[in-house]
Amino acid sequence: MNAPRRHLPRPTRRGVGVVVAGALLIGVGLGLSSLPLVFAGVALVALVFASLVGVAIRVPSIEVSRRFAPDRAVAGWSVVETVTLVAPGSRSPVSVRVRDTVAWRVMHSSEGRVTTIPGGGAATVSFLLDDLPRGRHRVGPALVDVVEAFGVARRLVSVPGRSELTVLPEVVPVGRGRESRALGETGRQRRDHTSGGQDDPITREYRRGDAMRRVHWKATARQGELMVRQEEQHGLPSARVVLPTDPANWRDAHPALGSKLPVSDGFEWAVSAAASIAIEFGLAGSETRVVTLDGSLLADHDPAMTPLFLEMLADITLGDEVDLLSPEPAPREPVIAVVSSLAPREIDALGRSRGPGVRGVAVVVHLDSDPLTPDDSGEGSPGSVARALRETGWLVVETDSVADVAAVLQTPGVFGG
Structure with missing residues (x-):
């Protein structure tokens, strides 16, 4: 340490x-x-x-540990952080004022908590961390003001050690958990055909992107490496969500405090919408792939692996380079794109995300509510994107980044109903 x-x-x-x-x-x-x-x-x-x-x-040696409740937070909500302090080797009480270091904002000295670490014991303080941004965040080091016995002098000590806080995208209930007509009769027939199972299924080596529910453990034990069921590749009907990750696709993108990585309120709205769409399709028995405009796989939602899927979405950032391509769009595979600004070539690329016989739904996010965002006009703006997508056969739903995600996704036609 x-x-x-x-x-x-x-x-x-x-x-x-x-x-x-x-x-x-x-x-x-x-x-x-x-x-x-x-x-x-x-x-x-x-x-x-x-x-x-x-x-x-001389300043007493201080050690800290942390825990979060809940241990997985949700974007936009809050979490309680409990910090435990011990002063090993100190037999007398140690008076301290404690605050922590978080990545997304500055915790001011006025937010510090005052406590006394008993000799040979431990003390705890709690902080409410609110308005959490999505992602994986390092919390720490703790900033501890050690106050001497008379209370007239202090010394700030930066105690090493960091903890990871995972903040998942917010998932909103859409209320369409019944099987959607958009899944198609073909998908349901595929699922019914494979649900009967086989005693000796065909297997192959595990490849990155395969759902863990497809792992065949007996074959894995025999081969000494991870194996998956070959015939279950089409065991579930599938859906596709398109989510652009280039900062240029989100006109309100700006450097984040501390990390300087690009962040966007519009993009965060889109990630929450993508997560909610995938979960909703999962309730209808469908597997959902979240992909970029060029078809790169960002996350794969298997209804049996929802926590892992949400952690994948927690890791997505604007400007991510993804080199894992998703399978080609299947016939009748529902496609929902959550977009904002697109260049003409990107509109063409979006069209290739639709399989044969698929109209496609495009949720176009306007960013007019942000006073720092350029006007919604001109080539590539959300307004022009919505018009171009309508002309190419998409069902377009227009919204903005402060709208209620559930209300937008309940718009007739989004889930084929």
Whole structure:
């Protein structure tokens, strides 16, 4: 473990008050030629100086641990972080003020929690982390102000050690859990045909992107490597969600605080919509692939592996380079695209995400509510994209990044109903 980073000692508010009081006593004592007052003033100033020297020379060793409730958070919601502090080797109580370091905002000193670590024991403080952004975040190091016994001097210690907080995209209930007509009779027949099962199914080697539910454990044990059922590749009807990840496709993209990675409110709305669409298709018994405009696979939702799917979506960032291609669009495979700004060539690429006999649904996200976003006009803007997609046969639903995701997805026709 790395050594704690220690900052220069400083007087506390009490310490500053003691120094001011000492200076006044010295001034009054000199004015009145009163040695006792001068002595008292010098003693107060000396106390603060000695305390500063003391915390400069020696600060108790402090260790921290964290836990989050819930351990997996949801974007836009909050989580309670509990920090446990111990001071190994210290037999006397240690007074501290604690705050933590988070990636998405600055936690100010006024948000610190004051506690006392008992000698040989532990103390806990809690923080409410709200308005969480989606992704995997490092929390830490903890910033601990150690206050000496008289409470007049302190020293900030940066305690090493970080914890990971996973924030999943928000999934909203759409209310179309019954099997959608958009799944198609062919998909249902495929599923019914394969549900009978076989005693000795054909297997092949596991490839990246295969759902874990397809793993055949007996064959895996025999071969000594992960094997999947060959005939189950089409055991479930499938659906496709198209999600552009280029920052140029989201006009409100800007560098994030701290990481400087591009972030976009419109894109976050789209990720939540993509997650909700996939879960809804899963309730109807369908497997859903979330892909980019060029067909690269971002995440694959198997109804039996929803937590893993949401973690995959938590990892998606604007500008991601994805080199895993998804299977070609299947006939009658429902396609829902969640887009905003597209160039003409990207509109053509989006058209290739539809299989034979598929109309396709496009949810076009306007960003007019953001005052820093360029006007919704001109080539490539959401307005022009919506018009171009209608002309090429898409069912277009227009919305904005502050609309209720569930209400938009309940629009007639989105799920084929």
